[in-house]
Amino acid sequence: MFHYGNHPIKWVRLVGVIVAVDAYKEKKIYTLDDGSGCCVECVAIAPPELEKKEGVGISGHLNFGVVSKSEPVKGNNGKEKGKKEEGNGGNGKGEGGKKELGVDNPSVPWEEVDVGGVVKVKGRVGVHWTGAKLADVVKIEIVGCTDGEVKHWNEAGAFKREVLGKEWVVTPEMEKKCRKRRDRELRHKRKGKGKETEKDEDRKRGKEDNHEKGKRKRDEADAVKRIMEEE
Numbered sequence: 368m369f370h371y372g373n374h375p376i377k378w379v380r381l382v383g384v385i386v387a388v389d390a391y392k393e394k395k396i397y398t399l400d401d402g403s404g405c406c407v408e409c410v411a412i413a414p415p416e417l418e419k420k421e422g423v424g425i426s427g428h429l430n431f432g433v434v435s436k437s438e439p440v441k442g443n444n445g446k447e448k449g450k451k452e453e454g455n456g457g458n459g460k461g462e463g464g465k466k467e468l469g470v471d472n473p474s475v476p477w478e479e480v481d482v483g484g485v486v487k488v489k490g491r492v493g494v495h496w497t498g499a500k501l502a503d504v505v506k507i508e509i510v511g512c513t514d515g516e517v518k519h520w521n522e523a524g525a526f527k528r529e530v531l532g533k534e535w536v537v538t539p540e541m542e543k544k545c546r547k548r549r550d551r552e553l554r555h556k557r558k559g560k561g562k563e564t565e566k567d568e569d570r571k572r573g574k575e576d577n578h579e580k581g582k583r584k585r586d587e588a589d590a591v592k593r594i595m596e597e598e
Contacts, residue, residue, distance in 0.1 A: 369492050369500075374535045379502055381407060381488045382510060382519040388482055397480065397507075399488060408495065409488050411473050411504035474506045485510040487519065 369376045383401030390413075397409045466472040470491055480486060487510055490502035510516060537545075 371531050374531055376492060379490060379492055382516055385482050385484050408501040409504050410501055411475050412471055470503045470505055473504045479509055480507055
């Protein structure tokens, strides 16, 4: 959790030009120049099997009218099916196995995002091992025209003036609401902990019963032994 003044900051929104793309096995790092004077690295967790349909040697945003090199996948009935499924950022998940959108499952148009493209990035504030701040991507959208950039500038300026520029004060209503939410979370935890405690008590009682039974048997055996010795 970071702060701007006394405002807690967790999520950010950026708009700018992609100036570099670093692809790794499990993630892609998009370096974004938003015109603020420094570039920001945006880290997106890639799906396990990322299908590439771009033309050879041509960037995605310039790849207009180029025939894809990849072959379509044929189903069991002989009909062709597309490799990319809609509705989940092209990560290969259908409706049945659809995951919740988040840092571990971002929504990214992988084939369209490339160097030179203007994008809008929504994500969580993170920290690089060097100490520099970065953005863990939750969603990337293509900005199709300059009007989209200008709109973002206006919204960011208004947000800074009206929200970040003023001191953050927790009103009694907000505090009451937060306390109720925290009480609900604690009650749920106590319920879960109560179930575990009952199981532990049952195991403990079972051990004690077994110990008492064994002790009674040993006492009975000792009594029989003493009687036999006396006889």
